[in-house]
Amino acid sequence: MNIFALFHERIAAILAGFGESGRLPIALEPARFVVEPPRDAAHGDLATNAAMVFAREAKASFGSPRQLAIEIAAALTALDGVDQAEVAGPGFINIRVKPEVLAVVLRAALIDPAGFAKPSAREGASAAPAPVNVEYVSANPTGPMHVGHGRGAVFGDALASLLAFVGHPVTREYYINDAGAQVDTLAHSAFLRYREALGETIGEFPEGSYPGDYLVPVGASLADIYGDRLKDKAEDEWLPIVRAAAIAAMMAMIRDDLAALDIRHDVFFSERSLPHGPEGDAVAAAIADLRGRGLVYQGTLPPPKGKPGEDWEAREQTLFRSTDFGDDVDRPLRKSDGSYTYFAADIAYHRVKIDRGARDLIDVMGADHGGYVKRMQAAVRALSGGEASLDVKLCQLVQLVRDGEPVKMSKRSGSFVTLREVVDEVGADAVRFIMLHRKNDAPLEFDLARVVEQTRDNPVFYVQYAHARAASVRGKALAAFPDLDVSPAALAEADMTLLADAGELGLVRELAQFPRIVEQAARAHEPHRIAFYLYDLASLFHAQWTRGKDQPQLRFINEEHRETTCVRLALVSAIGGVIAAGLGILGVSAPSEMR
C-alpha cells in the first residue's frame, strides 16, 4: 500500500494519455520522474517533479513546464481521493489527498503492518523478483570473530532479510576459506596445543602462528582421541587430521558466535569442497569456461608503479582479461609455479553460484577488499555472459569506544576484543541496531556505554521504547475501557475522521512513507535507511505522547470520549506494528516493555 507508487502510476497514466492525443511522445520513461513527500508538509501530502522532468518533450505542445504541470494537476484533481493538486514554483505539483486516503493508509498499516510495507504485486508485472545470493561473513576459520566481522555479518543478514521481505528468493551464503596456507598455519598451531596437551612445554609460539588459547581445547580433544599416536607421525600424515579438526572447531565457534546474534546461513560453502584433481577440477573448468570466451591468455604483467619492487621480476602467468570489463589490469589465475591463485578459486565459486540460478549476487566484505571488487565483478559478468551482476558491499571499520575513549585492541597479544564479548556485554539487539544505523561504507563508532543507556542518544533504546510505549498505551486503554476491543480488526472500524490534530496527521503521513523507505532501502541495498526511518517515526511518536502532558485533550486515552480513544489507539497500534515490522527486518526484537 504505497501511495507514492500509486500516484506514480496515476501520473504515468495521465502522461500516457497526453501521448495518445499526440501532445507528448508515446514512450516517456516513467522512471525519470518521482513522487515523494514534499519537503514542507504545508505543501501537501505528495509532490512530483514530472512536469519539469519532461519539460523538453512538452515544449512543442505545452510551451512551458508550468503549463504541462497545470494540465497534469487538472487531470489529477479529477481523480478519486485527490483533494487538490496545485502547481508551485517552476512546475512542482503538490497533491493533497482527501482524509479517506489517509484513513485507508492507516487501516492498512494497522491490520497488517508487514503486508502494508511490501510492494504490491502489480498487474502485468514483467517478472518475479530475481533470485539473489548474499554472501556474508566469510571470516577465515582461524579464530573467533572480531567486531569488524560482526558488522559485515549483521549487515549481510539484514540485507538478506530486507531483500526477502520485498519478495526476492534469497540464499544466504558463507564461503569458508579452508584451502589456503592460513589453515595449514592454523593446523600447526593446533598441533602445538596437542603436544602441549600431552604434557610438553611449548613456550613461545612462532611468529605468524595462532597463539590464542581458543586452540587449547582443539589440542586437548586431539589428545583425547588419538593419544600420542599423532606426535611422531610425519607432517603429511598428521596435517590433514589436525587441520580438519581445527577447521571444524573454528567453524563451530564461529557459528556459535553468529547464533548469538541470530545470524544464520542457508549454505556454508567450503573452498576445499570445490572438486579438484584429474577427475573433475572446478577451478580448471572455470578457467576453461573463460578461455572459451576468449578471456584467458598467457602474459606478463607490468610491475606495480610507485611501489619499490626490489624482488619483482617479470614472469609469465595465466591471466584473465578483466580489463575488458573495466578493471585496471588483467589478473592472474595461476601463480608462476602453476598453482591456482585465490582469485581463480573464487571465480570457480562464483560460477557455482551463477549455475545455481542466482542473477543478483551480493558479496559483503571488509573495506580492505576494495581492490578486489572490479576483478570479481568482471569475472561474474564474463562467466554469466552478462546475465548476472555482482554488487560488493564493503563494510568500513568499527571503532569500539567506551564513554568516548577508544577501547584498546591488540591483535598481537591475542587479546583483541571479540564479537562475542561485545554481544555478551550489551546484547544482540544493541549490536545489531548500532551496526545497521550507519551506512556500510562509513566508519562506525560503537560506544559500549552509550548503547545501554536509556536515553534519546541511544537509538536502540529510543526505538524499542516507542514500541513498548505503544503496547503500554493499549494496556492503559483497557484499564479505562475494560470492554474495549483493542484488536487491530476492531480498531480499524474506528472513525478515522476524528484524527484532526496536526501531530496525529503527521504521524499518519510518516506511516505512509514506510513502504517507500523499504522499497528504496531494498533497491539501494542499504538497510540503514530503515533504521533511520524507525528513529524518525519513534521520535514523532514520543513527541505526540509528550504533548499530552501539557494538553490533556491530545492524550491517546480520553476517558470521556470513547470514539476518540479508539481512533487514537488505531494510530498507536499502527505505529507499534510498523516499528515491529521494521525492527523485524533488521533482526532486532520489539519488546512490549523495557526493563
Added chain:
RNA sequence: GCACCCGUAGCUCAGCUGGAUAGAGCGCUGCCCUCCGAAGGCAGAGGCCAGGGGUUCGAAUCCCUUCGGGUGCGCCA
C-alpha cells in the same frame, strides 16, 4: 604512480539515485517540566555541503580537476 571509498553544524552522522528555505542527535544558550501516563518538552545560535571549474530550468547529489584522510596494488587468503 594507479584504482576504489570518504570529506556536510564544535562532535557523531542523515540527506530519499538531480528538486523547493540543506536536516537529526549530542554539545552550547534561554525558557518550561521534574506529584498527576516511564526515563523529558519547546525555542535559539551554529553551514562558502573541502576548494575550483563544468553539465541544466535546478547540483550536497552527475562529470572534470586540486587538496586532505582511509584502503588496496603479480607469485596472501
